[in-house]
Amino acid sequence: MKGVCLICEKRREGIPINEGPVIKTIRAVKRAFGIAKGTTLVICPECWEEYNKRRAGFEKSILIWTIIGIIIALALIVPPILFGDWNVFNIFRNIVMSIILIAVLLALIGLVRYIPKTTMTLEEYEGKGKAKGKAVGKKIRETTKRKAKKSSRKKKR
Numbered sequence: 001m002k003g004v005c006l007i008c009e010k011r012r013e014g015i016p017i018n019e020g021p022v023i024k025t026i027r028a029v030k031r032a033f034g035i036a037k038g039t040t041l042v043i044c045p046e047c048w049e050e051y052n053k054r055r056a057g058f059e060k061s062i063l064i065w066t067i068i069g070i071i072i073a074l075a076l077i078v079p080p081i082l083f084g085d086w087n088v089f090n091i092f093r094n095i096v097m098s099i100i101l102i103a104v105l106l107a108l109i110g111l112v113r114y115i116p117k118t119t120m121t122l123e124e125y126e127g128k129g130k131a132k133g134k135a136v137g138k139k140i141r142e143t144t145k146r147k148a149k150k151s152s153r154k155k156k157r
């Protein structure tokens, strides 16, 4: 699929990314501001390795920040209970605050370094390319045959 590579930002043939809710939201926001380019985002094969590194980093940071968020949430919720604050309102308030905190944390990471999933892996993409490659290979074989015929004709002369 032709599109703009997410990593090198060049117009390239590449693996289309999975347009999840985050990309759709970003697009909707861009459309609202009139700055949507309507481009298809892809990962070109040359950038696949770099993409995988960034995607792994992104998944890791989401995991780490989720854990940090949960620890902060527990720190907010548990100690008051341990110290005998059984006020339901306070407990409820702390839970809501924690949820908002985690959501804000994850949203921030998502905005700063969001790396979406691709619709397929490089192997699958190259597998498709191979099906195309067969057709190309056939063409090459045909032209070499033609060339061979030509040269054999030359020899006869």
Ligand SMILES: [Zn+2]
Pocket: 005, 006, 007, 008, 009, 010, 012, 043, 044, 045, 046, 047
């Ligand atoms: Zn690229």
